[in-house]
Amino acid sequence: MKPFKIILLLLNLGCVFTVCAQIPDARFNLLLKAPINTWDEAIPLGNGLMGGLLWGEDNTIRLSLDRGDLWDERTTGEKEWWKKYTYQKGAEMIAQKKFSTVNEWWDGPYNGVSPTKLPAGRIEIKLPVGQIAKSFELKLATAEGLAYFKSGAVVRALYSASEPVALLSVKGTIPDAVDLLSTSDVYRKNVDEKGGPSSGGSVSKLGYPDAVKGKKGNAQWYIQEAAEGLKYCVYIEKKVINKETLLAVTITSTSDAGDFLSLAAKRCMVALAKGYEANLKPHKQWWNAFWQKSSVSVPDTAVQKQYNLVQYFYGAASRLNAPPMPLQGVWTADNGSLPPWKGDYHNDLNTQMTYMAYQESGRFDEGASYLNFLWDRRDSFRAFAKDFYGTKGLACPGVMSYSGQPLGGWGQYSMSPSMSAWSAHLFYLHWAYTADDKFLKEKAYPWSSEVGECMLGLLKKDANGILKLPLSSSPEMFDNSPKAWLEPNSNYDLMSLKMLFLSLKEMAEACGKSSDIKKWDEAATALGDFHTKDDGTLLLDANNELKSSHRHLSNIIGLYPFNLITTENGEKATQIIDASLKSWDKLGTSQWCGYSFSWMSCLKARVGDAEGAVKDLDIFVKAFVLRNGFHVNGDQTKSGFSDFTYRPFTLEGNFLASQAVHEMLLQSWSSAPGKINTGVIRIFPATPEKWANASFTNLRAEGGYKVSAIRKNNLTVGFSIVASKAGKVRIKDNFDGRKPKWSIKNVNKTGDVYEVNLIKGQKVSASF
Incomplete structure (x- = not known):
């Protein structure tokens, strides 16, 4: 290597290993004719x-x-209709195959202005x-x-x-x-x-x-x-x-x-x-x-521009003491119309995915906007749990207004209790990435545990001792047809509830609530195993297989964003992952929306498929954004990526694309959810070949760590990790057989994981 190149590399390493996050360069500005x-x-x-x-x-x-x-906030139809047309009554009508009655009850209110x-x-x-x-x-x-x-x-x-x-x-x-x-x-x-x-x-x-x-x-x-x-x-x-x-x-x-x-x-x-x-x-x-x-740096101008723009969206549209982003954020349609889907808060993926990319980039104040919104409405959510589900605890409606009012819609997801479990996951992630025990004790565990109480109030053991919901579905599968009511529990419901109970177990341990640890652990176990074909393909429920292309990845949510089925869980888990993704690939993308591509990009990165991840991300950036970067649901190039070619604007696809970049550069999940302090930092875990030179500064990992790293010629050349609290940091050895040169002593290796104890504020660096 020439001397000036060595000097440049050392300068770059020095910058990454100090606080040198990059202000977006002017060449990445949005410039439109x-x-x-x-x-x-x-x-x-x-x-x-x-x-x-x-x-x-x-x-x-x-x-x-x-x-x-x-x-x-005017209700369409009867005031507080959910008190009259309750979850239990809906279950009774569905058992009698009176599907149209339930549609009228739960979907009808959404059809108003x-x-x-x-x-x-x-x-x-x-x-x-x-x-x-x-x-x-x-x-x-x-x-x-x-x-x-x-x-x-x-x-x-x-x-x-x-x-x-x-x-x-x-x-x-x-x-x-x-x-x-x-x-x-x-x-x-x-x-x-x-x-x-x-x-x-x-x-x-x-x-x-x-x-x-x-x-x-x-x-x-x-x-x-x-x-x-x-x-x-x-x-x-x-x-x-x-x-x-x-x-x-x-x-x-x-x-x-x-x-x-x-x-x-x-x-x-x-x-x-x-x-x-x-x-x-x-x-x-x-x-x-x-x-x-x-900041992050990747050698793809289109992806870098989209990443920077989406991070900007957090600052422009989501602040502490301001309303969180609904479907279109603070950019409601200006064409004499009301916004698509009422511009509401859809909790069957939209809000969750909109607030999925802030944790790793450390935009915690911006992300807390939505968590504070959910926290401030807990009295309304408690009333909803009592009035609609007939339980203790709290539940946020699957589709809701700014006040938290249930809006109805396709009942299979708009009135599904599992949407609250998925929302609780955001509280868990905020704690996991901040390592803020005050937030854990004052907000994350209280809010999420009340969701847990609501779920326990609904779940009943069947003849085999398996906890089952009265009703089950997999969001948007089969739309709102009778077929959309699946056999409890669907894989989506099962995965959402299992992740909830395992995260509650972990949070209870961190809070020192020993009796709660046992309760949540038993609940997670009593849900039983996931439903698969003999070859490992994840089904929709115990009997139904996904047989056609679909936009919502609900039946494989356990792979992402949840870490319930991972490549590190052994041969059976690997078989499930491989078979399920092979099935999804075979079904094609004809019925995908833009967010489907960016979600699948995240998922493929999570399971280590770097090339598949970047392919889906490139398609999203090429075909499913307008020239100002807004995600629109249909293929704007009409290139056959999807049969949907319309252009309603929603934000969640943008944020999933931003998160896909994070997933390619840094991951820190635990392969044993529910067990505290078992996360492992993975540096450049799914970085594609064409991103041969990439870097990131101060991305966050679970456990409250700040991580910076540089990749040159498809090899990691250095990284640093700073601890926000005392603890043991674990780093996956995916360094192609090269041994790191550590900045401190007592870095030990167990299997393929390096381990070192750090005190608060301490930094460990490595170079190759």
Whole structure:
């Protein structure tokens, strides 16, 4: 190796082994040619509470507006229908084969207009005729959106990371007009221009009165009366300083203050008094700290851009003390429509997968947004468990509104208790990756154990002593047909419940609750074994095999995200993995959605299939994202990857793709879930050949470890691990027969695992 290359490598190693997470390079910014004619290809901006989409064409720039807690919570049909049409009654009707009755009870309420997430209108900036938009850019490092014009004029936009306000700066030209459009205005405009809304149903169906508009000086606003006492105000004020036009925007509501109009006016006045650059300074500081938590580097520009963008989504759309991301985050449809699937919280994969990628990247505050949301609604969830399931404990509905209200839908998943078990897994993972015992004792174990109590209240032993649910399904398999009611327990239910009880056992041990350890261990064992064919293929339930392509990987969820069946569990487990994935491959991808590809990428990485993982990830990035990076469910290239070619936008596929990158670079799961402190760190466990040179800095591993590593020419050349608490770290030897040179003594090897005890804050490094 030439001397200058040796020096460069040493410099790189030195950076990785200190805190040198990389701010996203400008070459990975989102840069789009004008025009952008539709909201779902816009530049996404946000600060958790509010979101915006920057788009436009010619001399018109639009900023679509959103706020996370704007919801119409009106129940469709009977109030609190779930108290009347209970789980037990549903089970009785299904036993009598009265399937249509249960569909009417549980699916019927979802067919109404509300509950639904609400859009918040838009701003349209009209520049002089002759000003032609050239391109748009999202600067990831500073979370700024820009519109560039052929004349040299520039529009800049930011959603302040420190204040509940957005700012726009127009330089190089003077706007002819700044128009504020209510949601009804947008609807009417869309009807005039395009013939009507395209998805989700028209906002006009809400039956709201027209917004009340007002103007004073350089300010304009509208106040929209919504439903059940909710009113909200969208407020914009303009200020011209020298040759710069400044606009401040905010959204307030009755949840903020009685006089929410005055509050909005004050927020905008203060922001304008500071000016754009003064507001930008704390905003940049926040984002700089955000990016320094961790970084990855892979030699694939498309994948790297998607990874960076999705990590940005956490910062833009999910913050502490702000609503968590529903299906579209803070980027609700701006086409005169209500959002697809009501923009709700779907707990049959969407919320869980949206919050699956923050743990390894250390975005714990952003991830805690959803956990706090679930925690704050535990009284409602307790009432739901009591009123619908007839049990103690708590349960979150499979499909729910911002308040936690059950929305109904296909009853096989919308009213399934197992969705709560999967949600509890997020509490477990947050504890596992943070090693935060305070969080464990105060939130993770209390919330999850109440879910466990609800499940125990439903489970009954059959003649063979196996715990069974009254009803069972595998999400979205057979849609909502009678066939979708599977024989209890389906593999999905079995895996979700087993993971819940094993994680509760582990958390109980960490909390010193000895009696609980036995209870959860016995419950996990009493669920019995997974259902397989003779060759090991995982079935849907004891009798039904998956015989056609399907979008939801529910019957193999035990492989990922759960670590119930792993490559380290022996010959039988390996046979199950190989046979099940062979079966899925044989069925093809005709009925897959975008998220199916990114989920399968994660799963294949987890079982060590690096080339299969990167193939599915590449397909996702190529075919299932729009040019602004948003995941849409259908194949936009119409290349035959899927028969679905439509484009409803949801976020979970994006986050699964980000997590797939993590899974290829670093894994830390235990092959013995339920046994505390048995996780093993695996460095570059499923890295494909074409990622010959890759690195990551400060990714997190279970146990609270920060891990950094460099790979050159398909070989690991060095890594470091920092402990957040005292304990034994275990590192898998997948180093191709090469022996590491350790930075500290007393690193021992047991089998194929290196072990070393670290104290809090201590670092161990290795080079080759």
